[in-house]
Amino acid sequence: MTAASILAVLLGLSAALVSGLVGSFALMKRMTLAGDVISHLALPGLGLAFLWHFPPLAGAAATLFIGIVLIDQLQRRGGLVPESAIGVVFVAALAVGTLVTPTEDLIDALFGGFGAITTTGFVLGILGCAVVAITIFVLRHKLILGIFSPDLARSLRIKLDRANFLYLCAFGLTVLLGLQFLGALLVGAMIIVPPAVARRLAGTLDRFLILSSLISMAAVGLGFAISARWHLPLGPTIVAVASVLFVMSLIKQTPGLKGHVA
Amino acid sequence: MAVILELKNVSVTFGHRMVLEDISFAVEEGEDVAIIGPNGSGKTVLLKTILGLIPHEGQVIWRPGATAGYVPQKIEADRSVPLNVRNLLESKAAIIGKGEKEIAEVVGRVGLTELMLTTQVGHLSGGQFQRALIAFALLGDPDVVLFDEPTASMDEPGEEQMYALIDRLQAEMGLTVLVVSHDISFVHRHAAKVLCLNHSGLCFGPPHGVLTPELLSKLFDGTTLYGHTHS
Secondary structure (H helix, E strand, C coil): CCCCHHHHHHHHHHHHHHHHHHHHHHHHCCCCCHHHHHCCCCEEEEHHHHHHCCCCHHHHHHHHHHHHHHHHHHHHHCCCHHHHHHHHHHHHHHHHHHHHHHHHHHHHHHCCCCCCCHHHHHHHHHHHHHHHHHHHHHHHHHHHHHCCCCCHHHHCCCCHHHHHHHHHHHHHHHHHHHHHHHHHHCHHHHHHHHHHHHHHHHHHHHHHHHHHHHHHHHHHHHHHHHHHCCCCHHHHHHHHHHHHHHHHCCCCCCCCCCCCCC | EEEEEEEEEEEEECCEEEEEEEEEEEEEEEEEEEEEHHHHHHHHHHHHHHHHCCCCEEEEEEEECCEEEEEECCCCCCCCCCCEEHHHHHHHHHCCCCHHHHHHHHHHHHHCCCCHHHCCCHCCCCHHHHHHHHHHHHHHCCCCEEEECCCCCCCCCHHHHHHHCCCCCCCCCCCEEEEECCCCHHHHHHHCEEEEECEEEEEECCCHHHCCCCHHHHHHCCCCCCCCCCC
Protein backbone atom coordinates (compact mmCIF):
# COMPACT_ATOMS: atom_id res chain seq x y z
CA MET A 1 0.00 0.00 0.00
CA THR A 2 1.24 3.50 -0.77
CA ALA A 3 1.37 6.22 1.89
CA ALA A 4 -1.49 8.00 0.12
CA SER A 5 -3.70 4.94 0.19
CA ILE A 6 -2.97 4.37 3.91
CA LEU A 7 -4.02 7.97 4.58
CA ALA A 8 -7.13 7.40 2.48
CA VAL A 9 -8.09 4.30 4.48
CA LEU A 10 -7.47 6.04 7.82
CA LEU A 11 -9.48 9.09 6.80
CA GLY A 12 -12.23 6.87 5.38
CA LEU A 13 -12.51 4.95 8.67
CA SER A 14 -12.58 8.16 10.73
CA ALA A 15 -15.25 9.65 8.49
CA ALA A 16 -17.20 6.37 8.79
CA LEU A 17 -17.05 6.54 12.58
CA VAL A 18 -18.58 10.02 12.72
CA SER A 19 -21.07 9.36 9.92
CA GLY A 20 -22.43 6.47 12.03
CA LEU A 21 -23.01 8.90 14.90
CA VAL A 22 -24.51 11.64 12.75
CA GLY A 23 -26.68 9.12 10.91
CA SER A 24 -28.02 7.63 14.16
CA PHE A 25 -29.40 11.01 15.14
CA ALA A 26 -30.71 11.58 11.60
CA LEU A 27 -32.64 8.30 11.88
CA MET A 28 -34.06 9.22 15.29
CA LYS A 29 -34.95 12.71 14.02
CA ARG A 30 -36.67 11.07 11.02
CA MET A 31 -34.69 13.23 8.65
CA THR A 32 -32.65 10.70 6.73
CA LEU A 33 -34.29 11.69 3.47
CA ALA A 34 -33.91 15.43 4.10
CA GLY A 35 -30.28 14.61 4.89
CA ASP A 36 -29.92 12.74 1.63
CA VAL A 37 -31.16 15.84 -0.17
CA ILE A 38 -28.54 17.95 1.59
CA SER A 39 -25.85 15.56 0.39
CA HIS A 40 -27.06 15.87 -3.21
CA LEU A 41 -26.63 19.62 -2.97
CA ALA A 42 -22.90 18.97 -3.05
CA LEU A 43 -23.22 18.10 -6.76
CA PRO A 44 -23.73 21.60 -8.20
CA GLY A 45 -20.79 22.78 -6.08
CA LEU A 46 -18.57 19.98 -7.33
CA GLY A 47 -19.65 20.69 -10.91
CA LEU A 48 -18.87 24.39 -10.69
CA ALA A 49 -15.50 23.62 -9.07
CA PHE A 50 -14.58 21.24 -11.91
CA LEU A 51 -15.79 23.79 -14.45
CA TRP A 52 -13.84 26.72 -13.00
CA HIS A 53 -10.86 24.69 -11.74
CA PHE A 54 -10.95 25.34 -8.03
CA PRO A 55 -10.80 22.68 -5.28
CA PRO A 56 -13.90 20.45 -5.65
CA LEU A 57 -14.51 20.19 -1.90
CA ALA A 58 -14.53 24.00 -1.56
CA GLY A 59 -17.28 24.18 -4.17
CA ALA A 60 -19.19 21.37 -2.48
CA ALA A 61 -18.85 23.07 0.92
CA ALA A 62 -20.40 26.27 -0.46
CA THR A 63 -23.48 24.62 -1.98
CA LEU A 64 -23.83 22.25 0.98
CA PHE A 65 -24.04 25.24 3.31
CA ILE A 66 -26.74 26.80 1.14
CA GLY A 67 -28.56 23.45 1.27
CA ILE A 68 -28.32 23.30 5.06
CA VAL A 69 -29.77 26.78 5.49
CA LEU A 70 -32.55 25.94 3.02
CA ILE A 71 -33.52 22.62 4.63
CA ASP A 72 -33.27 24.15 8.11
CA GLN A 73 -35.71 26.90 7.16
CA LEU A 74 -38.09 24.46 5.46
CA GLN A 75 -38.07 22.08 8.43
CA ARG A 76 -38.90 24.88 10.86
CA ARG A 77 -42.14 25.45 9.00
CA GLY A 78 -43.24 21.79 9.15
CA GLY A 79 -46.13 20.18 7.27
CA LEU A 80 -46.59 19.00 3.72
CA VAL A 81 -45.39 22.03 1.79
CA PRO A 82 -41.79 21.74 3.07
CA GLU A 83 -41.79 18.03 2.16
CA SER A 84 -42.61 18.84 -1.45
CA ALA A 85 -40.19 21.76 -1.36
CA ILE A 86 -37.42 19.44 -0.14
CA GLY A 87 -38.30 17.08 -2.99
CA VAL A 88 -38.05 19.92 -5.48
CA VAL A 89 -34.68 21.00 -4.04
CA PHE A 90 -33.48 17.41 -4.42
CA VAL A 91 -34.28 17.04 -8.13
CA ALA A 92 -33.23 20.60 -8.92
CA ALA A 93 -29.81 20.02 -7.29
CA LEU A 94 -29.27 16.83 -9.29
CA ALA A 95 -30.38 18.43 -12.55
CA VAL A 96 -28.39 21.66 -12.15
CA GLY A 97 -25.40 19.73 -10.86
CA THR A 98 -25.44 17.38 -13.84
CA LEU A 99 -25.78 20.29 -16.27
CA VAL A 100 -22.87 22.29 -14.86
CA THR A 101 -20.49 19.35 -14.28
CA PRO A 102 -18.15 18.74 -17.24
CA THR A 103 -19.03 15.34 -18.76
CA GLU A 104 -15.59 13.81 -18.13
CA ASP A 105 -15.86 14.65 -14.39
CA LEU A 106 -19.51 13.68 -13.95
CA ILE A 107 -18.97 10.03 -12.94
CA ASP A 108 -16.34 11.00 -10.35
CA ALA A 109 -18.58 13.75 -8.96
CA LEU A 110 -21.53 11.37 -8.72
CA PHE A 111 -19.74 8.28 -7.45
CA GLY A 112 -16.52 9.56 -5.85
CA GLY A 113 -12.86 8.94 -6.52
CA PHE A 114 -11.81 12.41 -7.60
CA GLY A 115 -8.24 13.34 -6.58
CA ALA A 116 -5.79 11.55 -4.26
CA ILE A 117 -5.65 12.33 -0.54
CA THR A 118 -2.85 14.82 0.22
CA THR A 119 -1.26 15.17 3.66
CA THR A 120 -2.97 18.54 4.10
CA GLY A 121 -6.28 17.02 3.00
CA PHE A 122 -5.78 14.20 5.51
CA VAL A 123 -5.05 16.55 8.42
CA LEU A 124 -8.04 18.76 7.54
CA GLY A 125 -10.21 15.65 7.21
CA ILE A 126 -9.22 14.31 10.64
CA LEU A 127 -9.85 17.76 12.12
CA GLY A 128 -13.27 17.76 10.44
CA CYS A 129 -14.05 14.36 11.99
CA ALA A 130 -13.08 15.69 15.42
CA VAL A 131 -15.31 18.74 15.00
CA VAL A 132 -18.28 16.54 14.04
CA ALA A 133 -17.70 14.14 16.96
CA ILE A 134 -17.36 16.98 19.48
CA THR A 135 -20.46 18.76 18.10
CA ILE A 136 -22.59 15.62 18.45
CA PHE A 137 -21.18 14.92 21.93
CA VAL A 138 -21.96 18.44 23.13
CA LEU A 139 -25.44 18.53 21.52
CA ARG A 140 -26.51 15.00 22.44
CA HIS A 141 -28.73 15.77 25.43
CA LYS A 142 -30.50 18.61 23.63
CA LEU A 143 -31.02 16.50 20.51
CA ILE A 144 -32.34 13.57 22.55
CA LEU A 145 -34.91 15.72 24.36
CA GLY A 146 -35.83 17.47 21.10
CA ILE A 147 -36.41 14.08 19.45
CA PHE A 148 -38.60 12.92 22.34
CA SER A 149 -40.67 16.10 22.59
CA PRO A 150 -39.82 19.53 21.18
CA ASP A 151 -42.23 21.16 23.66
CA LEU A 152 -40.60 19.49 26.67
CA ALA A 153 -37.18 20.46 25.38
CA ARG A 154 -38.24 24.08 24.90
CA SER A 155 -39.88 24.12 28.35
CA LEU A 156 -36.35 23.51 29.69
CA ARG A 157 -35.18 26.64 27.85
CA ILE A 158 -33.29 24.57 25.30
CA LYS A 159 -32.75 26.60 22.11
CA LEU A 160 -33.88 23.79 19.86
CA ASP A 161 -33.66 25.68 16.58
CA ARG A 162 -30.02 26.49 17.25
CA ALA A 163 -29.22 22.91 18.31
CA ASN A 164 -30.90 21.58 15.14
CA PHE A 165 -29.01 24.02 12.94
CA LEU A 166 -25.67 23.08 14.52
CA TYR A 167 -26.59 19.42 14.02
CA LEU A 168 -27.29 20.12 10.33
CA CYS A 169 -23.88 21.80 10.05
CA ALA A 170 -22.25 18.67 11.53
CA PHE A 171 -24.29 16.67 9.01
CA GLY A 172 -23.01 18.83 6.14
CA LEU A 173 -19.42 18.48 7.33
CA THR A 174 -19.86 14.69 7.47
CA VAL A 175 -21.13 14.72 3.89
CA LEU A 176 -18.08 16.74 2.88
CA LEU A 177 -15.79 14.22 4.60
CA GLY A 178 -17.29 11.31 2.68
CA LEU A 179 -17.66 13.08 -0.65
CA GLN A 180 -14.22 12.28 -2.02
CA PHE A 181 -14.75 8.55 -1.44
CA LEU A 182 -18.41 8.17 -2.28
CA GLY A 183 -19.45 11.03 -4.55
CA ALA A 184 -22.54 13.22 -4.30
CA LEU A 185 -24.97 10.47 -5.23
CA LEU A 186 -23.82 7.85 -2.74
CA VAL A 187 -22.46 9.85 0.18
CA GLY A 188 -25.88 9.97 1.83
CA ALA A 189 -25.92 6.18 1.91
CA MET A 190 -23.23 6.00 4.58
CA ILE A 191 -25.32 8.26 6.79
CA ILE A 192 -28.51 6.26 6.15
CA VAL A 193 -27.56 2.59 5.88
CA PRO A 194 -25.34 1.86 8.94
CA PRO A 195 -27.84 3.34 11.44
CA ALA A 196 -30.62 1.37 9.72
CA VAL A 197 -28.59 -1.82 10.32
CA ALA A 198 -27.71 -0.82 13.89
CA ARG A 199 -31.34 -0.01 14.70
CA ARG A 200 -32.32 -3.55 13.84
CA LEU A 201 -29.64 -4.99 16.10
CA ALA A 202 -29.57 -2.63 19.11
CA GLY A 203 -32.23 -2.08 21.77
CA THR A 204 -30.57 0.74 23.71
CA LEU A 205 -29.29 4.16 22.74
CA ASP A 206 -25.66 3.47 23.66
CA ARG A 207 -25.53 0.22 21.70
CA PHE A 208 -27.30 1.87 18.77
CA LEU A 209 -24.71 4.65 18.54
CA ILE A 210 -21.72 2.32 18.97
CA LEU A 211 -23.02 -0.32 16.55
CA SER A 212 -23.90 2.29 13.97
CA SER A 213 -20.32 3.60 13.96
CA LEU A 214 -18.81 0.09 13.96
CA ILE A 215 -21.00 -1.03 11.04
CA SER A 216 -20.11 2.10 9.12
CA MET A 217 -16.40 1.47 9.72
CA ALA A 218 -16.77 -2.20 8.75
CA ALA A 219 -18.46 -1.23 5.48
CA VAL A 220 -15.73 1.29 4.66
CA GLY A 221 -12.89 -1.07 5.66
CA LEU A 222 -14.31 -3.99 3.69
CA GLY A 223 -15.16 -1.67 0.80
CA PHE A 224 -11.54 -0.49 0.58
CA ALA A 225 -10.26 -4.09 0.69
CA ILE A 226 -12.71 -5.43 -1.90
CA SER A 227 -12.30 -2.51 -4.30
CA ALA A 228 -8.46 -2.83 -4.12
CA ARG A 229 -8.50 -6.62 -4.56
CA TRP A 230 -10.91 -6.71 -7.51
CA HIS A 231 -10.25 -3.21 -8.92
CA LEU A 232 -13.80 -2.05 -8.36
CA PRO A 233 -14.85 1.60 -7.93
CA LEU A 234 -14.56 2.45 -4.23
CA GLY A 235 -17.80 4.38 -3.55
CA PRO A 236 -20.26 1.86 -4.98
CA THR A 237 -18.31 -1.00 -3.36
CA ILE A 238 -18.59 0.57 0.12
CA VAL A 239 -22.32 1.23 -0.30
CA ALA A 240 -22.86 -2.29 -1.67
CA VAL A 241 -21.11 -3.78 1.41
CA ALA A 242 -23.26 -1.61 3.71
CA SER A 243 -26.38 -2.75 1.85
CA VAL A 244 -25.36 -6.42 2.21
CA LEU A 245 -24.94 -5.83 5.97
CA PHE A 246 -28.46 -4.38 6.03
CA VAL A 247 -29.90 -7.42 4.25
CA MET A 248 -28.08 -9.68 6.75
CA SER A 249 -29.56 -7.67 9.63
CA LEU A 250 -33.06 -8.47 8.37
CA ILE A 251 -32.52 -12.06 9.55
CA LYS A 252 -32.71 -10.82 13.14
CA GLN A 253 -36.05 -9.81 14.58
CA THR A 254 -36.12 -6.18 15.71
CA PRO A 255 -35.64 -6.16 19.49
CA GLY A 256 -38.55 -5.25 21.70
CA LEU A 257 -41.11 -4.44 19.03
CA LYS A 258 -43.64 -6.72 20.67
CA GLY A 259 -45.71 -6.22 23.79
CA HIS A 260 -45.58 -3.98 26.81
CA VAL A 261 -43.78 -4.14 30.12
CA ALA A 262 -45.72 -6.29 32.54
CA MET B 1 -49.52 32.99 50.79
CA ALA B 2 -47.35 34.71 48.19
CA VAL B 3 -48.28 34.74 44.52
CA ILE B 4 -46.00 32.45 42.48
CA LEU B 5 -47.56 32.93 39.05
CA GLU B 6 -49.73 35.68 37.67
CA LEU B 7 -51.27 36.18 34.24
CA LYS B 8 -52.34 39.67 33.25
CA ASN B 9 -54.52 40.18 30.17
CA VAL B 10 -52.93 37.28 28.27
CA SER B 11 -54.17 36.78 24.70
CA VAL B 12 -52.98 34.37 22.03
CA THR B 13 -53.90 34.45 18.36
CA PHE B 14 -53.12 31.84 15.72
CA GLY B 15 -53.39 33.64 12.38
CA HIS B 16 -56.73 35.45 12.61
CA ARG B 17 -58.14 33.12 15.26
CA MET B 18 -58.23 34.28 18.87
CA VAL B 19 -57.41 31.18 20.97
CA LEU B 20 -57.02 32.89 24.33
CA GLU B 21 -58.62 36.23 25.07
CA ASP B 22 -57.69 38.51 27.93
CA ILE B 23 -56.94 35.85 30.58
CA SER B 24 -56.02 37.14 34.04
CA PHE B 25 -55.58 35.15 37.24
CA ALA B 26 -53.03 34.61 40.02
CA VAL B 27 -51.83 31.39 41.63
CA GLU B 28 -50.53 31.30 45.19
CA GLU B 29 -47.69 29.10 46.40
CA GLY B 30 -48.77 25.55 47.20
CA GLU B 31 -52.20 25.99 45.57
CA ASP B 32 -53.90 23.35 43.49
CA VAL B 33 -55.59 25.01 40.52
CA ALA B 34 -57.77 23.10 38.05
CA ILE B 35 -58.35 24.36 34.53
CA ILE B 36 -61.56 23.13 32.93
CA GLY B 37 -63.20 23.76 29.61
CA PRO B 38 -64.54 21.95 26.54
CA ASN B 39 -62.31 20.46 23.84
CA GLY B 40 -60.58 23.14 21.82
CA SER B 41 -61.14 25.81 24.45
CA GLY B 42 -57.43 26.69 24.68
CA LYS B 43 -56.45 24.73 27.82
CA THR B 44 -53.26 23.25 26.35
CA VAL B 45 -52.42 26.55 24.67
CA LEU B 46 -52.77 28.24 28.07
CA LEU B 47 -50.29 25.83 29.70
CA LYS B 48 -47.83 26.26 26.84
CA THR B 49 -48.21 30.04 27.07
CA ILE B 50 -47.48 29.92 30.80
CA LEU B 51 -44.34 27.91 30.00
CA GLY B 52 -43.22 30.50 27.45
CA LEU B 53 -43.62 28.17 24.46
CA ILE B 54 -46.15 30.30 22.58
CA PRO B 55 -45.91 34.00 21.66
CA HIS B 56 -48.60 36.02 23.40
CA GLU B 57 -49.84 39.44 24.34
CA GLY B 58 -50.12 40.47 27.98
CA GLN B 59 -47.90 39.36 30.83
CA VAL B 60 -47.00 36.00 32.39
CA ILE B 61 -45.25 36.90 35.63
CA TRP B 62 -43.38 34.25 37.62
CA ARG B 63 -42.06 34.82 41.13
CA PRO B 64 -38.34 35.46 40.60
CA GLY B 65 -36.41 32.17 40.65
CA ALA B 66 -39.53 29.99 40.38
CA THR B 67 -39.12 26.85 38.27
CA ALA B 68 -41.75 24.81 36.47
CA GLY B 69 -42.16 21.19 35.41
CA TYR B 70 -44.49 20.21 32.58
CA VAL B 71 -46.41 16.97 32.08
CA PRO B 72 -47.80 17.16 28.53
CA GLN B 73 -51.04 15.46 27.61
CA LYS B 74 -49.79 13.25 24.86
CA ILE B 75 -46.48 12.44 23.29
CA GLU B 76 -46.55 10.08 20.37
CA ALA B 77 -43.47 8.13 21.41
CA ASP B 78 -41.77 6.92 18.28
CA ARG B 79 -41.28 3.15 18.47
CA SER B 80 -38.36 3.28 16.08
CA VAL B 81 -36.36 5.43 18.51
CA PRO B 82 -34.30 3.44 21.03
CA LEU B 83 -34.71 5.94 23.89
CA ASN B 84 -35.64 4.72 27.35
CA VAL B 85 -36.83 6.66 30.38
CA ARG B 86 -33.34 6.63 31.90
CA ASN B 87 -31.90 8.30 28.76
CA LEU B 88 -34.48 11.07 29.06
CA LEU B 89 -33.92 11.61 32.78
CA GLU B 90 -30.15 11.65 32.27
CA SER B 91 -30.43 14.18 29.44
CA LYS B 92 -32.62 16.49 31.51
CA ALA B 93 -30.32 16.07 34.53
CA ALA B 94 -27.31 17.03 32.38
CA ILE B 95 -29.07 20.13 31.06
CA ILE B 96 -30.28 21.43 34.42
CA GLY B 97 -27.06 20.47 36.22
CA LYS B 98 -28.37 17.59 38.34
CA GLY B 99 -27.02 14.07 38.78
CA GLU B 100 -27.71 10.42 39.66
CA LYS B 101 -28.85 11.27 43.19
CA GLU B 102 -31.69 13.49 41.97
CA ILE B 103 -32.67 10.95 39.31
CA ALA B 104 -32.89 8.19 41.95
CA GLU B 105 -35.01 10.50 44.11
CA VAL B 106 -37.70 11.20 41.48
CA VAL B 107 -37.70 7.58 40.35
CA GLY B 108 -38.44 6.57 43.95
CA ARG B 109 -41.11 9.24 44.43
CA VAL B 110 -43.07 8.27 41.35
CA GLY B 111 -42.51 4.54 41.75
CA LEU B 112 -40.73 3.68 38.51
CA THR B 113 -39.16 0.23 38.46
CA GLU B 114 -35.76 -0.56 36.94
CA LEU B 115 -37.60 -2.42 34.16
CA MET B 116 -39.66 0.67 33.34
CA LEU B 117 -36.52 2.81 33.32
CA THR B 118 -34.80 0.59 30.79
CA THR B 119 -37.80 -0.02 28.54
CA GLN B 120 -38.05 1.97 25.33
CA VAL B 121 -40.51 4.81 25.84
CA GLY B 122 -42.56 3.64 22.86
CA HIS B 123 -43.20 0.31 24.60
CA LEU B 124 -44.49 1.58 27.94
CA SER B 125 -48.19 1.33 28.78
CA GLY B 126 -50.20 4.56 29.08
CA GLY B 127 -50.00 4.65 32.89
CA GLN B 128 -46.28 3.84 32.96
CA PHE B 129 -45.60 6.49 30.34
CA GLN B 130 -47.51 9.06 32.38
CA ARG B 131 -45.48 8.21 35.50
CA ALA B 132 -42.29 8.57 33.48
CA LEU B 133 -43.42 12.02 32.30
CA ILE B 134 -44.17 13.01 35.90
CA ALA B 135 -40.71 11.82 37.04
CA PHE B 136 -39.24 13.88 34.19
CA ALA B 137 -41.20 16.96 35.28
CA LEU B 138 -40.23 16.54 38.96
CA LEU B 139 -36.50 16.18 38.26
CA GLY B 140 -34.87 19.40 39.42
CA ASP B 141 -37.43 19.94 42.21
CA PRO B 142 -39.68 22.50 40.46
CA ASP B 143 -41.90 24.88 42.41
CA VAL B 144 -44.85 24.53 40.03
CA VAL B 145 -45.96 21.51 37.98
CA LEU B 146 -48.36 21.86 35.05
CA PHE B 147 -50.34 18.73 34.21
CA ASP B 148 -52.21 18.56 30.91
CA GLU B 149 -55.04 16.04 31.36
CA PRO B 150 -52.94 13.53 33.30
CA THR B 151 -55.71 10.94 33.22
CA ALA B 152 -56.62 11.15 29.53
CA SER B 153 -57.05 7.63 28.11
CA MET B 154 -56.97 6.01 31.58
CA ASP B 155 -59.62 3.79 33.13
CA GLU B 156 -61.28 4.80 36.42
CA PRO B 157 -58.90 2.99 38.85
CA GLY B 158 -55.98 4.43 36.87
CA GLU B 159 -57.46 7.91 37.21
CA GLU B 160 -57.86 7.55 40.96
CA GLN B 161 -54.27 6.34 41.32
CA MET B 162 -53.01 9.23 39.23
CA TYR B 163 -54.90 11.84 41.28
CA ALA B 164 -53.72 10.17 44.51
CA LEU B 165 -50.15 10.38 43.21
CA ILE B 166 -50.53 14.07 42.35
CA ASP B 167 -52.00 14.74 45.83
CA ARG B 168 -49.17 12.87 47.53
CA LEU B 169 -46.48 14.64 45.52
CA GLN B 170 -48.05 17.98 46.27
CA ALA B 171 -48.11 17.24 50.00
CA GLU B 172 -44.57 15.81 50.08
CA MET B 173 -42.89 18.42 47.92
CA GLY B 174 -45.03 21.48 48.65
CA LEU B 175 -45.76 21.82 44.95
CA THR B 176 -47.99 24.36 43.32
CA VAL B 177 -50.09 22.42 40.83
CA LEU B 178 -52.03 23.44 37.74
CA VAL B 179 -54.08 20.58 36.33
CA VAL B 180 -56.09 20.62 33.13
CA SER B 181 -59.04 18.31 33.67
CA HIS B 182 -62.35 17.34 32.15
CA ASP B 183 -63.47 15.76 35.37
CA ILE B 184 -65.69 18.06 37.44
CA SER B 185 -65.79 15.65 40.41
CA PHE B 186 -61.98 15.75 40.54
CA VAL B 187 -62.11 19.51 40.52
CA HIS B 188 -64.48 19.55 43.49
CA ARG B 189 -62.49 17.00 45.48
CA HIS B 190 -58.94 18.18 44.84
CA ALA B 191 -58.70 21.72 43.55
CA ALA B 192 -58.52 24.81 45.75
CA LYS B 193 -59.41 26.98 42.78
CA VAL B 194 -60.75 26.42 39.32
CA LEU B 195 -60.31 28.39 36.11
CA CYS B 196 -63.14 27.93 33.61
CA LEU B 197 -61.83 28.46 30.13
CA ASN B 198 -63.56 28.78 26.81
CA HIS B 199 -61.07 30.96 24.95
CA SER B 200 -61.71 33.64 27.55
CA GLY B 201 -61.77 33.06 31.31
CA LEU B 202 -65.38 32.51 32.43
CA CYS B 203 -64.65 31.99 36.12
CA PHE B 204 -61.83 31.81 38.62
CA GLY B 205 -62.18 30.94 42.29
CA PRO B 206 -62.98 28.10 44.71
CA PRO B 207 -65.00 25.41 42.85
CA HIS B 208 -67.90 25.46 45.30
CA GLY B 209 -68.31 29.17 44.87
CA VAL B 210 -67.94 29.55 41.13
CA LEU B 211 -69.06 26.27 39.50
CA THR B 212 -72.78 26.93 39.29
CA PRO B 213 -74.93 24.77 36.99
CA GLU B 214 -75.60 27.84 34.85
CA LEU B 215 -71.91 28.56 34.43
CA LEU B 216 -71.11 24.92 33.57
CA SER B 217 -73.88 24.89 31.03
CA LYS B 218 -72.52 28.09 29.50
CA LEU B 219 -68.95 26.78 29.63
CA PHE B 220 -69.69 23.48 27.97
CA ASP B 221 -72.46 24.84 25.75
CA GLY B 222 -75.03 22.41 27.08
CA THR B 223 -72.95 19.27 26.43
CA THR B 224 -73.00 16.45 29.00
CA LEU B 225 -70.04 16.15 31.33
CA TYR B 226 -68.60 13.13 32.96
CA GLY B 227 -68.22 13.39 36.70
CA HIS B 228 -70.97 15.10 38.68
CA THR B 229 -71.66 18.54 39.92
CA HIS B 230 -72.06 19.17 43.63
CA SER B 231 -75.22 20.70 44.85
